[in-house]
Amino acid sequence: MRPAVCNRIDITVSLVGDTVAAVGILPRVKPPVGRLFAGKPAVSLLDVLPRLFPLCAAAHRVAFLSAIEAARGQEVSTMTRAHCTTQVVVERLTELIRGLIIEHLALDISGSAAIRALIKDNSVLVGREGYQSGPDRCAVTARVAAALAGLRISDDDGTLMPGSALALRMAALEGGVLEPKLTQQSFLSAADDCEIIERLLGRDARSGNCPDLEGRIPETGPWARQMLRDRLSLGRSGPAERLKARIAEIVQLFTWLKAGAHPETAEEGIVKSYSLGRGCGAAGVECARGRLYHAVELDRYGQIARFEYLAPTEWNFHKRGPLARSLQGAVLRARQHQEGAVRAMIASFDPCVAFTQKIVESGHA
């Protein structure tokens, strides 16, 4: 029984000389989750979300629960909201660290046990009752600290230990085989939630696969969040910048956890829900890859009448989106390293996206 869901993005880069003249992105087919669960109880979908999306299981679970609560018009307690925020942050932190290993092979033997412990148990510890005030919080903090030590990252300021695998990788990326153009950037934030949710629950069924906001296709993820924090919009978005943003965010989230994980000091918009009336609700959650949306409509029996979701990948890997913009017009200097440079650029948006790449010579401008 072979899984019949295509989970891969095909990317073609056309060169004229050493310059990227065109970028073709063939998106993956989004699994029709809403169609499969229409007419079923909400709990049936809640049960399968972690199995479908294990990389962002907590984010999906929180987004779905928040959307359902909003659809029912339920008030969410402060404690529940704090718990959801912590779950999302710890998963984001763990996923950002895992991404360093997958993208940059930053793991050496001495650090492997610490990374395994972090990935294996964090979700369990955070999911327990009394996490905020109990020993589980200390255990999670200690595991993140051990993982950062294993990766040779300072947990104070994100400095990389000279000579470490990650420091060497950073130096190679900064070497710049691929030089992207300095361009005006656009970033997704909670300020876009209402417009996106309106489109998700509107009649345009294609919006989930090819989103845009009045022609704007913003980037989402660690670099976008950093640019929003720093209030910048003009930037050169290469793999080195994205790796630095990823490391900076890991340290920032770790600092927040160590300080007690107080929801009032968490970044704005990590979890936001919207009650839309008539059994409709939606939520936006800031996960490792960027902003994730769920929108639900319940029928009069409380069953799922409609479920829509929008993943960060749909923005970042949109055919006219941030990846395409970053590659378009970029100069690829060393011909023998072009494949690796393009691969690094693609993976810098999301190390966990399955993709193929092809570089072709166009010949003429």
Place this chain on the structure above:
Amino acid sequence: MCLSVPAEVARILPNDMAIVSVDGVRIEISIALVQDLAPGDYVLVHVGFALAKIDAAEARRTLKLLQELGRAGLETNS
């Protein structure tokens, strides 16, 4: 969002690598992020890495779900 696929561990290789079987198709993956695997175990695989160990029943349920999603997708597009 990234879907993960259940796979059965067929053979453990040196350097934290393994051969796994996804419905009879054998692929080589890294098992650096999951401890104590043996042939016959099931794992969730994503972009060449084992993410987590799961039991056989969970693997079957997830494969069935992915199959149903695939069929629903074909019906939507036909």
